Amino acid sequence: MSDKEGERDSGTDLDPEGYYDEFGAAEWERLDRDPVTRMEFENTTDYLAEYLPDAPDAEERSVRILDAGGAAGRYACWLAEGGYDVTLVDLSAAQVAIAREKAAERGVAERVTAERGDVRDLRFADDTFDAVCCLGGPLSHVVDDDERATAMAELRRVAVPEAPVFVSVIGRLAMLRDIVTFGLDDSHGLLAPIARDGDYTAERVAEHADGEGWAECHGFRVDEFERELEAAGFAVEKLVGLENVASRTKCELAEADDEAVESVREVVRTLREDRTAVDCSEHMLAVCRVE
Numbered sequence: 001m002s003d004k005e006g007e008r009d010s011g012t013d014l015d016p017e018g019y020y021d022e023f024g025a026a027e028w029e030r031l032d033r034d035p036v037t038r039m040e041f042e043n044t045t046d047y048l049a050e051y052l053p054d055a056p057d058a059e060e061r062s063v064r065i066l067d068a069g070g071a072a073g074r075y076a077c078w079l080a081e082g083g084y085d086v087t088l089v090d091l092s093a094a095q096v097a098i099a100r101e102k103a104a105e106r107g108v109a110e111r112v113t114a115e116r117g118d119v120r121d122l123r124f125a126d127d128t129f130d131a132v133c134c135l136g137g138p139l140s141h142v143v144d145d146d147e148r149a150t151a152m153a154e155l156r157r158v159a160v161p162e163a164p165v166f167v168s169v170i171g172r173l174a175m176l177r178d179i180v181t182f183g184l185d186d187s188h189g190l191l192a193p194i195a196r197d198g199d200y201t202a203e204r205v206a207e208h209a210d211g212e213g214w215a216e217c218h219g220f221r222v223d224e225f226e227r228e229l230e231a232a233g234f235a236v237e238k239l240v241g242l243e244n245v246a247s248r249t250k251c252e253l254a255e256a257d258d259e260a261v262e263s264v265r266e267v268v269r270t271l272r273e274d275r276t277a278v279d280c281s282e283h284m285l286a287v288c289r290v291e
């Protein structure tokens with residue numbers, strides 16, 4: 001599912017922690033693996049660059065950013081290289097260990113603190129961070145609606161008033177497309193329930209896909225995503241389809257020449273704030289403000 005087709009694992013109960021522990025260093029590679037994942041990264045960092053407060057000069061106080069569900073630290077390292085002080089938390093201890101290694105390799109260890117943590121119960125005081133990121137789908141792995149509302153409230157609680165908060169999640173329509181493309185023979189029974197409520201659960205996978213599956217997740221529709229964020233007290237300033245029309249085209253783009261890939265990148269940039277394109281995207285980003 002999502003970026004993980006061909007890497008499915010039947011050995012877990014589809015819990016995200018076990019999945020990402022096993023996924024290991026492949027998670028670091030994820031955002032630089034092919035033209036489509038690079039679009040996810042480039043489009044996300046465009047909005048981070050636009051909406052983050054300026055990085056401090058030497059004499060100014062540091063700007064603190066939380067990277068919740070930060071995994072192996074791709075964004076944390078990018079932010080630290082830009083002069084921010086980053087605290088990364090992730091459910092997976094293996095990902096946290098990789099994030100520490102990567103920050104050290106890239107010479108930004110003093111700007112990155114990485115620790116095991118759960119976005120549903122953040123161990124930080126209110127108003128701790130000048131900006132908050134929760135990117136690449138951590139909130140999609142919180143399948144229970146009430147727990148997801150708690151997680152969103154946590155992201156808001158730890159951010160200072162007016163802070164920018166960047167959240168990206170997995171799109172439901174792209175999940176369905178994934179099953180149609182890669183799992184039609186053995187998983188088509190998942191289509192109707194996921195279309196209805198977005199939930200890809202161990203129970204459903206056991207019933208409709210012989211228990212073979214990815215980590216449990218919730219796929220969002222764009223209206224629902226916006227509604228949940230607003231209910232948590234965020235003003236949603238932008239919704240962005242990070243891959244939009246290029247969603248699930250990894251195989252096609254791998255065969256394409258550089259000029260063709262560049263044309264696709266351009267059209268994805270052009271359409272990225274089109275609401276229909278957001279709804280079709282593998283990952284949708286919300287740029288929010290704490291009200």
Ligand SMILES: C[S@@+](CC[C@H](N)C(=O)[O-])C[C@H]1O[C@@H](n2cnc3c(N)ncnc32)[C@H](O)[C@@H]1O
Pocket residue numbers: 016017020030031068069070071072074075089090091092095117118119120134135136137138141142
């Ligand atoms: C696809 S990765 C995205 C990582 C990274 N932010 C990125 O954009 O590449 C999702 C991450 O969310 C983490 N995660 C899932 N549920 C979480 C939770 N409740 N609290 C913290 N992290 C969680 C997983 O362990 C995994 O590392």
